[in-house]
Amino acid sequence: MSVEPVPSSLRELLADILEVSPDDIRLETSTESIETWDSFRHLQLILAIEGEYGVQFDPQRVADLTTVEMILSDLRAKGVELS
Amino acid sequence: MQTDQVRQNIRTQIKQALARQDAAAVVKGAMELTAISTRPTDTMFSSTCLMEMSTLIEKDLGAKRLRTYIVRSVTVEPLLPYLTMEAVKANYVLDVHVGGYGSYVDEILNPTSALSQYNPDLVVILLDLDDIAGQLPELCADGLGKGVDEAIEQSAARIGQLLHSFRQSNSARIVLQGLVIPDTTSLGDIGDANLSYSLPSAVRELNKRLASICSGVRDCAFFDTDRLAARFGRRSWRDTRLFLSSRLQVSPAAFGVYAEGIVRTFSALFRAPRKVLCTDLDNTLWGGVLGEDGIDGIATGSSFPGNCFYEYQRYLKQLSARGILLAIVSKNNDADVREAFEARSADLAVHLDDFVATKISWSEKSHAIRELSQELSLGLDSFVFVDDNPVECAAVELELPDVVVVNAPLLEPWKLVEILSTQSFFDAASVTDDDVNRLNDYKAQTERTKLESNSGGRDEFLGSLGIICTFVDALQAPLARSVQLMAKTNQFNLTTRRYSAHEIEEFANDERVQAIAVRVRDRFGDAGVVGLALAKLEGDICHIDSLLLSCRVIGRGIETALLAHLSSKAIETGARRLIGEFIPTKKNAPCASFYLDHGFSPIAQPSYSTDGVQYYEIDLTTAAPVSPPWITLEGINTNER
Structure with a gap:
């Protein structure tokens, strides 16, 4: 189990879009663990992250970003500094 | 960073307003937040809060709720929060249902489809060039035009057929999205500009055809997306990566503008323009x-x-x-x-x-x-x-x-x-002859006011106007005018039922029904079609469903002439009693005593009835209303035949 917290800006963004409490967003949170995280919500989420941090994901990679941890590591790999 | 603090403050205010059920404050907060922030997450948050408050936004702020069905061949889900925002800005609350990707033809045509069962007030049709005229890019590749006119013709005819057959069984208002003129083509800028059958000119032609089809379908408006795309910048209107990977027609940066365009278009179908x-x-x-x-x-x-x-x-x-x-x-x-x-x-x-x-x-x-x-x-x-x-x-x-x-x-x-x-308050999807003549009509009204102050008695004054009432079939008033009257008349409107064109047609499509419009002119001018009555005979009782008169002609006996005409036609078809209904609204107090003034008696109400609706009746065999002596009657089936 990871103890690293999810950066607050990402946590709030995910909470807004998935319509859950920010406390429910942890690194291991995934499309499996949150009911509202369906394929349309996933697209909304990716678009919101792209808009928020000024990045673009390769469309082929998008389907694989199914956990908060993966989203976070891809953002970091793109050089985004999260607060 | 400072903006971030402001954002957080507004969010807190919205949450507090939500907790105390203050619809106005939630709306105000949502507008402020999205005005200072273009972050998708703020729009999502605002939209979620607005949806949560939707019942109170409707109740406290008078927003109009529209059951909205989106027929689509493209991805619209990420757009929905923006649509919610823009709708609330224009004082609508949308209950949205999104149709399936590939099933739009069935949804539109099949009377038992999910669309029909949803029973929408509004249908928004969002298709792409692929669906409407997928062969055009190839046909236009050489710019010479072989087969292009035929393809445009067929595509337009197909859409026309879809809309017309939908209209036969459904009265929901329709918004049909037009096409964005393609900007990246194999002929390039010079070829597109100089060859008469380039793809851009073919799509432009197709748009023109689609718009004209929409104006021929009742309660249907064409949504000119290309105009928005051009204003926004076609290059950034569509994000090719997102279109090809997710079938998103419009880039996220343009969601707000696009949603605003949809709302502005359908508003014209639900609201009369300011005058x-x-x-x-x-x-x-x-x-x-x-x-x-x-x-x-x-x-x-x-x-x-x-x-x-x-x-x-x-x-x-x-x-x-x-x-x-x-x-x-x-x-x-x-x-x-x-x-x-x-x-x-x-x-x-x-x-x-x-x-x-x-x-x-x-x-x-x-x-x-x-x-x-x-x-x-x-x-x-x-x-x-x-x-x-x-x-x-x-x-x-x-x-x-x-x-x-x-x-x-x-x-x-x-x-x-x-x-x-850029404001929508004068938006109108159609202009009638009555609109065009309005200035002269209102000027005549000022003249009448002058004459009234110069003449002796009321009857003498009214007699001097030389009023002529012409009764016509409401379906041929023209029908668009009848619909407009039903939508706009507030003060002298006994039941304030707002029927769409289709609903009027449906109602009038029964031989026991009278659907009468009245046209009024006098020596100062022609006021056009200004009144409407709908009534239905059941047994020997004639029920007045709607009776309304434009407020600019009230007080000249025209309402009496309309009632008298309706009564005499009812008698001809075998009616012995006439029943009228008054449904009070905030604005229709001026006609509250209309039936009493015309000799009707109130019908006792059941004690549980608390909505203020009052029924009145009159015996047509002994007390049928008569038209005032100063009005000349004309038109189909008047008493002077």
Whole structure:
């Protein structure tokens, strides 16, 4: 189990879009663990992250970003500094 | 960082407003948040809060709830929060249902489809070039045109058929999205510009055909996306990566503009445009202050900065040409203004006779507008007020919240026309002959008022008007006018039922039904079709479903003539009793005693009935209403045959 917290800006963004409490967003949170995280919500989420941090994901990679941890590591790999 | 703090503060305020169930504050907060932040997550948050408050937004803020079905072949889900926001801005609450990707033909045509079962008020059809005319890019590749006209013809015919057959079984309002003119083609800029059958010109032609199909289908509006795309910038309108990977038609950056366009388009199907523009004079209609700069000192005409004002005057004149009434509301000396209009006539694009009324005095502008509203018998919610002075604007806004106030930019007069044209308050999907004739009609009204004050008794005055009522079939009034009347008439409207064209047709499509429209003219002018009655015979009882009259002709006996005509036709078809219904609204008090005044007796109500609806009856064999002696009757089936 990871103890690293999810950066607050990402946590709030995910909470807004998935319509859950920010406390429910942890690194291991995934499309499996949150009911509202369906394929349309996933697209909304990716678009919101792209808009928020000024990045673009390769469309082929998008389907694989199914956990908060993966989203976070891809953002970091793109050089985004999260607060 | 500072913005971030502001954002967080507004979010907290919205959450608090949500907790205390304050719809107005939630809406205000959501608008503020999305005005300062373009972050998708703020729009998502705002939209979620608005949806949570939707019942109260409807109840407390009078928003109109629309069951909305989106027929689509593209991805629209990420757009929905933006649609919610824009809808609430225009005072609508949308219950949205999104149809399947590939099933739009079935949804539209099949009377048992999910669409029909949803029973929508509004259907928004969002298709792409692939679905409407997928073969066009190949056919246009050489720009020479082989097969292009036929393809356009077929595509348009197919859409036309879809819409017409949908309309036969469903009365929901329809918005059909047009196509964006392709910007990246194999012929390139030069080929596209010079070859007559390039893809852009073919798509332009197809759009024209689709728009014309929409105007031929009742309650249907064409949504010109290309206009929005061009204004926004076609290059950034579509994100090819997202279109090809997710079938998103519009890039996320354009979601707000796109949603606003959809809302503005469907609004025209649910709301009547405002009818009167009141303009200030100094630094609004012309530059400078007449009282200080003098007749020769005010700026208007062909050179800068006078031409900025001249452009505004031309814009007003164009509004007037399609039936928007113009009025002057100015603090000035009346005689000076009249002299200025005469002396500077060559430099002005509007003249005094273009205005239906002038209120030039030193009294409060809110008083002047209120007076105008009474003189023209038009509600304050039909008025727009334009003034450069922020204090005057604020005063009118405070005193008359129903009036839309436009603050003319004093230091940038060239911007006024643009500011007005981006507003939706004069939007109309169609213009009728009655709209075009409105100015003369209202001017005649002012003449009548003068005559009334000069003549003795009421009957003598009415007799001197030479009123002629012509009764016509409401379906041929034309039908668009009947629908418009039902949608707009508030004061003299006994039941305030707002039927769509389709619903009127459906109602009238029964031989026991009377659907009568009345056209009125007198020696001062032709008021056009101004009244409507719908009634249905059941056994020997005739029920009046709707009876309404435009408020500008009330008080001349026309309502009595309409009732008398309806009664005599009811008698002809075997009716012995006539039953009328009055449903009280905030605005229809002027006709509350209509049935009592015409000899009807109230029917006792069950004690549990608390909605204020009152029924009245009259015995047609002994007490049938008769038309006033001063009115001449004409038209199909009048008593004088």
